[in-house]
Amino acid sequence: MSEPFTAVLFLSFGGPERPEEVMPFLENVTRGRGVPADRLAEVAEHYHHFGGASPINGLNRDMMAALRSGLAQRGADLPVYFGNRNWDPYVEDAVETMYRDGHRRILVFTTSAWGGYSGCKQYHEDIARAVAALAERVPESTADPVLLRKLPQYWAEAAFLESQADAVRRAVAALPDPTGPFRLVFTAHSIPVRADRAIGDGLYSRQVDAACAQVAQRLTADGTLGAGRDYDQVWQSRSGPPEVPWLEPDIADHLRALADDGVEQVVVAPIGFVSDHLEVIWDLDSELAELAGELDLGYSRAATVGTDPRFTGLIADLVQRYADGGGDLDAPGCGDNGAGCRAGCCGDA
Numbered sequence: 001m002s003e004p005f006t007a008v009l010f011l012s013f014g015g016p017e018r019p020e021e022v023m024p025f026l027e028n029v030t031r032g033r034g035v036p037a038d039r040l041a042e043v044a045e046h047y048h049h050f051g052g053a054s055p056i057n058g059l060n061r062d063m064m065a066a067l068r069s070g071l072a073q074r075g076a077d078l079p080v081y082f083g084n085r086n087w088d089p090y091v092e093d094a095v096e097t098m099y100r101d102g103h104r105r106i107l108v109f110t111t112s113a114w115g116g117y118s119g120c121k122q123y124h125e126d127i128a129r130a131v132a133a134l135a136e137r138v139p140e141s142t143a144d145p146v147l148l149r150k151l152p153q154y155w156a157e158a159a160f161l162e163s164q165a166d167a168v169r170r171a172v173a174a175l176p177d178p179t180g181p182f183r184l185v186f187t188a189h190s191i192p193v194r195a196d197r198a199i200g201d202g203l204y205s206r207q208v209d210a211a212c213a214q215v216a217q218r219l220t221a222d223g224t225l226g227a228g229r230d231y232d233q234v235w236q237s238r239s240g241p242p243e244v245p246w247l248e249p250d251i252a253d254h255l256r257a258l259a260d261d262g263v264e265q266v267v268v269a270p271i272g273f274v275s276d277h278l279e280v281i282w283d284l285d286s287e288l289a290e291l292a293g294e295l296d297l298g299y300s301r302a303a304t305v306g307t308d309p310r311f312t313g314l315i316a317d318l319v320q321r322y323a324d325g326g327g328d329l330d331a332p333g334c335g336d337n338g339a340g341c342r343a344g345c346c347g348d349a
């Protein structure tokens with residue numbers, strides 16, 4: 001017997017909205033992770049470049065609004081609440097509010113599509129932390145417990161891949177020479193090689209690779225791409241101490257190599273991210289675009305899936321799939337109250 005869920009928690013990374021929030025935010029993100037102080041100071045500058053505000057919270061609110069209409073269209077009127085790992089509104093506060101509003105069965109959507117530690121396991125940990133905080137803040141809740149069920153990873157969903165493919169098509173049309181040759185370069189957030197190996201023997205990097213292949217297949221089918229592996233998949237935004245190996249090649253090095261090979265135009269597709277937050281608008285639209293200019297490369301950055309109705313409709317579909325208490329509980333990424341994926345895919349790391 002399964003009972004229906006009554007609300008959705010939209011769980012994301014979080015970001016500062018004012019200059020004085022930048023350092024405390026970065027300290028939250030990097031606590032205990034061995035990110036060197038000079039890297040932190042450098043990243044703080046990226047935020048200050050945009051007035052100390054990341055667009056991420058606003059973008060998430062836009063996606064939530066689109067999700068609400070998608071749910072309404074489907075006749076599934078679950079309220080949607082917002083919570084973050086690293087900044088206000090914090091996930092602990094969101095879950096407390098939801099509980100006080102009477103919700104006991106809550107579906108959790110995360111803004112990462114992927115498996116692995118940062119994209120999946122760490123969100124389970126955030127959920128576990130919020131459940132523990134609730135027990136402290138509302139002691140009666142132990143007798144009337146909450147169930148937070150994380151929705152599965154969605155990188156392999158057709159609507160996600162199709163939305164990515166369409167973003168690439170639009171980016172090709174925006175190249176300086178839309179009918180001329182170009183190289184398609186997919187990018188996702190780098191992680192330490194050890195972290196990648198530790199979960200599912202490269203689960204995250206294999207998923208990114210598979211998603212790119214799927215998108216490329218769609219683009220080959222309609223002639224946007226030539227046959228064969230006519231694209232590259234690289235990594236961006238590495239941090240950590242320089243002596244620690246992270247997934248490579250780095251996108252900046254890769255653009256230099258392409259220019260050396262005589263490539264004249266590139267389309268950069270940030271498949272690893274769902275919205276135009278700072279890792280996209282700074283690392284790609286500022287730094288990488290400038291490098292492309294220096295290298296005399298025609299450059300066009302594909303949109304993130306963001307509020308594309310196919311993507312926000314997919315979120316609504318995921319909610320609907322699980323809303324009545326059914327759905328595939330063994331789907332990768334799915335799990336209850338932060339106990340981790342039932343499928344065991346994101347392991348212990």
Ligand SMILES: CC1=C(CCC(=O)O)c2cc3nc(cc4[nH]c(cc5[nH]c(cc1n2)c(C)c5CCC(=O)O)c(CCC(=O)O)c4C)C(CCC(=O)O)=C3C
Nearest residue numbers: 013015029033043054056112118119189191239277278279
């Ligand atoms: C896989 C992955 C995703 C994609 C999945 C997902 O979306 O969740 C992602 C997303 C994001 N990463 C973001 C920001 C940051 N990530 C950092 C640091 C790190 N990211 C890592 C991985 C990932 N990160 C890792 C292994 C680290 C090292 C420290 C650690 O082991 O945790 C740091 C610290 C400074 C630095 O070192 O760069 C910041 C500020 C923002 C918000 C942008 C905004 O504010 O608009 C978003 C969406």
Ligand SMILES: [Fe+2]
Nearest residue numbers: 118189237279
């Ligand atoms: Fe990150």
